Each structure stands twice: as structure tokens, then as C-alpha cells.
Amino acid sequence: MKKGIVIAMGDDVFTENPRITVHHSLTLDGEQAWVLTIKNVNMDDTGDYMCSLNTNTNLRKLYHLSVVVPPKIVDADTSSDVEVKEGERVLLHCGASGKPDPSYKWRREDSSLIHTSGKTELMVVGRELVIPKALKEHAGAYLCIATNGVPPSVSKRILLTVRFRPLIQASASEVWVNLGSCVNLSCVVDAFPEPNMVWLKDLGEPITTAHRSDYHLHDSSATQVQKHVTGLLYVNSSRWIMTLTVEDVHEGDLLGYRCRANNSEGVAEARVVIYSKLQSYGVQ
Structure with a gap:
């Protein structure tokens, strides 16, 4: 009965x-x-x-x-991937069904610490994860984990993307070389979304590898040598390394070179100056 x-x-x-x-x-x-x-x-x-x-x-x-039911993520009550501008408030929420009612924890997918409201924690408890002011360091994947003592636990992966203006740093502010040698310059760029990245001479002339002026006759041969070689190394979705190689440095190459990056959030640049080692010896 x-x-x-x-x-x-x-x-x-x-x-x-x-x-x-x-x-x-x-x-x-x-x-x-x-x-x-x-x-x-x-x-x-x-x-x-x-x-x-x-x-x-x-x-x-x-x-x-008593009938118990393992937890199940309810997509309608759970955040999808989120993109915000640096400085904006982030609110991630998670919902799950189950009997008894599930409890919730948040952690980063890479197990790095979560920075919220002056606290630094490996795990955050509660249905909501609040980041009052998003920084670029907050970007990444977060896991909402729902448990209620009935296995298995379930989780939902939420990707947080933070848009921020470029930050750029040259490997050195000045480089000393022997005339006739080649020199390698590099800059590290952090930005999201992916910026437009260019090398410029001090007078604002862009450096490319597609123009005839980028080639010259080497003194010891009759063959053309490419004067400037630019490169771009992808590190991750928000970091790149810009490179510039100047071949066969002569006096006309002794000037400032600027690595510049700009995206929808802003622009930044760094400057590197090439000097001749003869100048350091006081030779004119």
C-alpha cells in the first residue's frame, strides 16, 4: 500500500x-x-x-x-562562453538537476588560482562565480562542478575571453653591431583580439619583405640579398613574438625601429635602436 x-x-x-x-x-x-x-x-x-x-x-x-538522482547540468541555467572587455564585471552561473539538490564548485581548467574580490583560491564554492573587474589574467577555461553525493559528478566548461589593448615589449632598447653583420630584433606582443602587427622605421616607413627596396647588392657578390626579413611566432591566442632581421648592416641602417601592434582596444609600440660598435669606441 x-x-x-x-x-x-x-x-x-x-x-x-x-x-x-x-x-x-x-x-x-x-x-x-x-x-x-x-x-x-x-x-x-x-x-x-x-x-x-x-x-x-x-x-x-x-x-x-527515497529515490536519488545523480546531478545533470541544465544548460538553460548555465552560462555559455563569455567575452568581456578588460575592466568589466564577469558573472558566471551554473545550474544542475538532481536529488538531493547539487552543490557547486568552480575551478580553472589548468588548475591555476582564481582571483576574485581580493581573494585567491584554487576552488570557489557556490552557483555563481563573480569577478568584479576582469583582467587579461582571468582569461581561460573555467569548470563548474556539480555534486550531490550520487555518482557521477558532472561539470560544464565555460571559456572566458577578455579583450584588452596590446602590451608590447622589445627584447632590448638598443643593439650594438658591427657594420656588415646582420642583427635580429624581437618584440613580445600580448593582446586580444589578435592585433595588426608591423615593423616601422623611425620616420614611420613600414618595413615589408615585398618591395624592391628591400633588396640590395651584396658588396662581395653580384647576387641580390634580402635586406629585411620579418617574422611572427604564435605563442598562444593572446601572445605573439615579432621578429625583424636586418641583413648586412650599413650606416643607413643605424636608426630606430618600432614594433607596433593595434587592435579594437588600442595601440602600443616599442622602439629598438641599432648602433655601430665603432660608435662605442668613439670612431667616426
Whole structure:
């Protein structure tokens, strides 16, 4: 009996629910027993069940069935990937179903620390993760983990992207070389979204490798040598290394070179000056 409704009497089942059966058996002590079996249990089966014997003393025993359900992420209640501008507030939320109600924890996918409201933690507890002021260091993948003691736990990956203006740093502010040698310059660029990156001479002339002026005749041969070689090394989605090689340095190359990067958030540049080692010796 459940909620006053007779489910079975003896071996006779009165419910039309095909998941419920009753069978008669003997215990190890040789006593008679009637066993109620519920297949494919669901939440509707939760409740009190009573076994009653129609005897002079009207014996009965009460059972309570609790149905537990492992957690499941509810996409409608959970943030999708988020993109914000540096300095903006970030609010990530997570929702899951399950019985008992799930609890929530947040961590970064790479296990690095989470910086929120002056705190630095490996795990943040709660349905919401709040970052009052997004910095570029906050960018990355976050995992919302829902648990309720019923395995397995579940998680949702949320990618946080932070747009920020370029930051650029030259490997050196000045380089000293021998005339006739080649020199390599480099700058590290951090930015998102990906910026436009160029090398410029001090007078603002862009340096490319596609113009005829980028070639010259080497003094010791009759072959053309490419004067400037630019390169771009991808490090990750927000970092690049710009390179510039100046071949066969002569006096006309002794000037400042600027690495510049600009995107929708702003522009930045760094300057490197090439000097001749003869200048350091006071030779004109």
C-alpha cells in the first residue's frame, strides 16, 4: 500500500504499472514472505510503503523509499562562453538537476588560482562565480562542478575571453653591431583580439619583405640579398613574438625601429635602436 492505495494483495497486483511486481517466497528461516519489486525506479516512486497482515493483531510494517538522482547540468541555467572587455564585471552561473539538490564548485581548467574580490583560491564554492573587474589574467577555461553525493559528478566548461589593448615589449632598447653583420630584433606582443602587427622605421616607413627596396647588392657578390626579413611566432591566442632581421648592416641602417601592434582596444609600440660598435669606441 502507498498513500492509502492498495498495490497488491497476496500474489495479486492491482496496479496497472508494469514496473511493479509481487512474488511469494520463503526466507532462509523457512518463513513466508511477499516481496514487492519496482523496476526502473523514478522520482514518482518516492514515498512510504506499508506491508499489512490481516491477522487478529493487524500487523504492519512501514517502509520509506527515497529515490536519488545523480546531478545533470541544465544548460538553460548555465552560462555559455563569455567575452568581456578588460575592466568589466564577469558573472558566471551554473545550474544542475538532481536529488538531493547539487552543490557547486568552480575551478580553472589548468588548475591555476582564481582571483576574485581580493581573494585567491584554487576552488570557489557556490552557483555563481563573480569577478568584479576582469583582467587579461582571468582569461581561460573555467569548470563548474556539480555534486550531490550520487555518482557521477558532472561539470560544464565555460571559456572566458577578455579583450584588452596590446602590451608590447622589445627584447632590448638598443643593439650594438658591427657594420656588415646582420642583427635580429624581437618584440613580445600580448593582446586580444589578435592585433595588426608591423615593423616601422623611425620616420614611420613600414618595413615589408615585398618591395624592391628591400633588396640590395651584396658588396662581395653580384647576387641580390634580402635586406629585411620579418617574422611572427604564435605563442598562444593572446601572445605573439615579432621578429625583424636586418641583413648586412650599413650606416643607413643605424636608426630606430618600432614594433607596433593595434587592435579594437588600442595601440602600443616599442622602439629598438641599432648602433655601430665603432660608435662605442668613439670612431667616426
